[in-house]
Amino acid sequence: MLKYILRRILELIPTLxxxxxxxxxxxxxxxxxxxxxxxxxxxxxxxxxxxxxxLGLNKPLWQQFLIWLWNILHGxxxxxxxxxxxxxxxxxQAIPHxxxxxxxxxxxxxxxAVFLGAVQAYFQDTIFDQVVTVINYFFYSMPSFWxxxxxxxxxxxxxxxxxxxxxxxxxxTNPSFADFLHHLVLPVASLFLVSVAxxxxxxxxxxxxxxxxxxxxxxxxxxxxxxxxxxxHALRNSIIPLITLLGLSLPALLSGALFVEEIxxxxxxxxxxxxxxxxxxxxxxxxxxxxxxxxxxxxxxLSDVLYAVIDPRIQxx
Amino acid sequence: MANSVLNVESLNVEFNMEGNYFHxxxxxxxxxxxxxxxxxxxxxxxxxxxxxxxxxxxxxxxARVTGKIEYQGKNLLDLPERDMRDIxxxxxxxxxxxxxxxxxxxxxxxxxxxxxxxxxxxxxxREAFQQSLEMLKKVGIPRPEDIMDEYPHQLSGGMRxxxxxxxxxxxxxxxxxxxxxxxxLDVTIQAQILELxxxxxxxxxxxxxxxxxxxxxxxxxxxxxxxxYAGQIVEQGSVDDIFFNPQHPYTRGLLNAIxxxxxxxxxxxxxxxxxxxxITRMPKGCRFSPRCMHASDxxxxxxxxxxxxxxxxxxxxxxxxxxxxx
Ligand SMILES: Nc1ncnc2c1ncn2[C@@H]1O[C@H](COP(=O)(O)OP(=O)(O)OP(=O)(O)O)[C@@H](O)[C@H]1O
Ligand SMILES: [Mg+2]
Numbered sequence: 001m002l003k004y005i006l007r008r009i010l011e012l013i014p015t016l017x018x019x020x021x022x023x024x025x026x027x028x029x030x031x032x033x034x035x036x037x038x039x040x041x042x043x044x045x046x047x048x049x050x051x052x053x054x055l056g057l058n059k060p061l062w063q064q065f066l067i068w069l070w071n072i073l074h075g076x077x078x079x080x081x082x083x084x085x086x087x088x089x090x091x092x093q094a095i096p097h098x099x100x101x102x103x104x105x106x107x108x109x110x111x112x113a114v115f116l117g118a119v120q121a122y123f124q125d126t127i128f129d130q131v132v133t134v135i136n137y138f139f140y141s142m143p144s145f146w147x148x149x150x151x152x153x154x155x156x157x158x159x160x161x162x163x164x165x166x167x168x169x170x171x172x173t174n175p176s177f178a179d180f181l182h183h184l185v186l187p188v189a190s191l192f193l194v195s196v197a198x199x200x201x202x203x204x205x206x207x208x209x210x211x212x213x214x215x216x217x218x219x220x221x222x223x224x225x226x227x228x229x230x231x232x233h234a235l236r237n238s239i240i241p242l243i244t245l246l247g248l249s250l251p252a253l254l255s256g257a258l259f260v261e262e263i264x265x266x267x268x269x270x271x272x273x274x275x276x277x278x279x280x281x282x283x284x285x286x287x288x289x290x291x292x293x294x295x296x297x298x299x300x301x302l303s304d305v306l307y308a309v310i311d312p313r314i315q316x317x
Numbered sequence: 318m319a320n321s322v323l324n325v326e327s328l329n330v331e332f333n334m335e336g337n338y339f340h341x342x343x344x345x346x347x348x349x350x351x352x353x354x355x356x357x358x359x360x361x362x363x364x365x366x367x368x369x370x371x372x373x374x375x376x377x378x379x380a381r382v383t384g385k386i387e388y389q390g391k392n393l394l395d396l397p398e399r400d401m402r403d404i405x406x407x408x409x410x411x412x413x414x415x416x417x418x419x420x421x422x423x424x425x426x427x428x429x430x431x432x433x434x435x436x437x438x439x440x441x442x443r444e445a446f447q448q449s450l451e452m453l454k455k456v457g458i459p460r461p462e463d464i465m466d467e468y469p470h471q472l473s474g475g476m477r478x479x480x481x482x483x484x485x486x487x488x489x490x491x492x493x494x495x496x497x498x499x500x501x502l503d504v505t506i507q508a509q510i511l512e513l514x515x516x517x518x519x520x521x522x523x524x525x526x527x528x529x530x531x532x533x534x535x536x537x538x539x540x541x542x543x544x545x546y547a548g549q550i551v552e553q554g555s556v557d558d559i560f561f562n563p564q565h566p567y568t569r570g571l572l573n574a575i576x577x578x579x580x581x582x583x584x585x586x587x588x589x590x591x592x593x594x595x596i597t598r599m600p601k602g603c604r605f606s607p608r609c610m611h612a613s614d615x616x617x618x619x620x621x622x623x624x625x626x627x628x629x630x631x632x633x634x635x636x637x638x639x640x641x642x643x
Binding site for chain 2 (some may be wrong): 164213214215217218219220221223224225233236237241310311312313
């Protein structure tokens, strides 16, 4: 198992180089120039030439890429053009905020979706199931940013229950934890609702299948209650495919978080990334992309490992 | 007899198919005496599994079950689900045809046997574990201590069926229903499993309802036999009655279809021509008449009841037996 994990981590390297290369090419294909944005209305040809040289943007692209790779090998992700701070520092500042949103919403969404899908499968084709299915479709087909805007309109403006953005009240000198949670509700809710819908649908079909299996009949034959049949016998089997889905949906979640952070002005990775793209802050774009790549691959690895923990038939060499 | 283990009287099972109810089992009656093994035989699709699942009330929602299943003075069909749960796995157990899929793939063998004990007996998990281990030894599992800690996928089909027997027998039930317990296994393993069931039923005095389409198995295992065709029992009697004095043309047909070693070497097997009708298209009159060589107009028009053959226990649902009875 350990060997397997190690091998998977080694496999990470070429993938990361690939991801970096592609994003490097992408940012240079799209129009826009960081020097022009940085100088703004102080722009002169001479100043631009000097800054271009200072940032190393005058070198051929392939050289720029290799320099970037070389620096990364030495743990140097460069300096942000805009903030004039190390990329690593900015990313490390932003990570906890994103992590909170994503982890909290994923955790709740997963638990709730498993429960909802399981109960739906058990009561399949009843009115309950049909109503929940319709609601699920509604949220499933809704982009997270759109949902976020709706939530702001309903629960921050029409009903001023929650703040519409930020992490804490800016006026408070010593913001409380409750205030922090209060600001967390809407961003988490928008990610939660979007993820629950998809996962519950998946869980429902997976559970439907599990309930038809012979071992479910065996459990009933033993005299187990329906609760036990559903949540002890069928559930553990039916969440196995869901775990793969969790790993695979991590990138989608992160990009969902990107929009949500932008809308709620939540200073996580998403907002950092978004602003970096807007101002063509190349080192940050590259650094965050690299980081997201690592997270995605680690997410997949994590789900593979969980898979083996839950399903004894899987063995990794 | 008042102290039969199970007394089934005119059991009917209907399935709701797009709004209409169709009989999969019709007017089935039989008794199982203490310590006895009753064979229920018939071709595929005759309603053997439906009958057995009806006995423990494990049919799907679309099934409507009527009649009487008397167990210890109570009609199981009237029992609240909670009482029925107390009986299942405890007093009446069941093993199935598919040993490969009947165990839960994600739990260890030990846990799966203990579960039955923990559900029904007031014992600690530790005691349950000990008793499960004893049970594994009883069903002839080699290295029982190791197997307790293994998962189903690590075991062969024969082993898994032994485990199923261990689960079913863990609470020492009065009745074991075995739905084609050996069909999925190869011949030598089949013999071992049957031997095991025979031994256990003798040691513990368990009655067995053995469902099979293999008359060889019946001859080996059973005291009495009920032959089922298209949802009805067509002939019923002791093993000797059925093998040496079969009355119903269907029973005779089944007997002709088993290979005989002693008979003239190259005698061809004679499967009965035609198929079991689907429950949506049951023939009028005697249900076997479309496949019966002896069928008359009366057979095709009118359904026969049971006629007694040579003794009170030997019954046949065939017009040909009417004359003999009189
Ligand atoms: N849930 C159900 N809904 C509708 N019809 C069913 C259902 N279960 C069984 N049947 C029908 O009832 C009839 C009897 O099926 P059953 O499974 O009892 O046969 P069997 O005698 O056990 O056959 P086999 O030897 O193949 O196991 C078949 O025609 C089958 O199609
Ligand atoms: Mg069957």
